[in-house]
Amino acid sequence: MRNPTVPDFSGSYVRYNTPLAPLVTWGVGGAARMMFVPRTEDELAGAVSWIHSNGEDFFVLGGGSNVLISDAAFEIPVINTVKMSAITVRRSGDTAYMDCLAGTPMKEVLALSLKNGWSGLECAAGIPGTVGGAIAGNAGSKAGSVGASVESVVTLEPDGSRTVWSGSEINWGYRSCSLFEGEKRIAQSVTFRTTSSSKDEAARLAAETMRGRKFQPVSSRTAGCVFKNPPGNSAGKLLDMSGCKGISVGGARVSESHANFIENHCGSARDILSLALLCRKKVLMKFGTHLDFEVKIAGIWEAWPDVGE
Secondary structure, eight states: OOOTTSOOGGGOEEEEEEESGGGSTTOOOOEEEEEEEOOSHHHHHHHHHHHHHTTOOOEEESSSOSEEEOSSOBOSOEEEOTTOOOEEEEEETTEEEEEEETTSBHHHHHHHHHHTTEESOGGGTTOOSBHHHHHHTTOEETTEEGGGGEEEEEEEOTTSOEEEEEGGGSOEETTEEGGGSSOOOEEEEEEEEEEEOOHHHHHHHHHHHHHTTTTSOOSSBOOSOSBOOOTTSOHHHHHHHTTOTTOEETTEEEOSSOTTOEEESSOOHHHHHHHHHHHHHHHHHHHOOOOOBSSEEESOOSSOOOOOO
């Protein structure tokens, strides 16, 4: 039954006690007490304004990759952007601008770019999830990061007002974007800037990026790289040299093909977190290097698992 205290928001969906596990790539997570699924920019603004006016915090869920949600009930409202998916193209000489709503799958943006021989986003080949998540984490590969091709970002502030940011005024760090560091704003849309190239050359660069991902598991439930690469080193290499490949906790297991990926084989969120913490401890003990999480840890955790050897 629809909660009578929540307005209709001009047709956007408001759902209650919605299981989150089917919406994330790891397949784990409790149920969201309240989840908004806006389809337009106005519906998104309405949801954010209502949340702000009621003194609530919120959590943004896009394609469900790169996030670990606890098994407990998710108490704060969730804004799921997956129905906000659209791409509009503008041309100016040899430059093509792709205006994308935040819930647009990144693979669709890349596919359109490659189809037309537009270069600039080849580094995004193989990246799951949505445009909003990609820019929030400045996703990329050895070939570069998506932030380099961002022309502008439109964000919604906590009160529902809109702000337009030039890509050049945003601080793009390694797997980070200054717009969302400590700020409760949400990406509404992103404009990518690409340049005309040949279809063959664009495809070649994308294929080169994909070759760099050849050891990443694709047939198991994962969420992308668990840890960020420490400066001047590879998290996957450190994890491998620490003996992490193949170890498991409950239904969670470190991939045999890439040690920075944890596969879920009918495990729980706590299994996954326990295994991740164990792997991080192994690296710290062997190399003295502390690994920072690349995946976002969300939800209520009564206590983080106490991992031993």
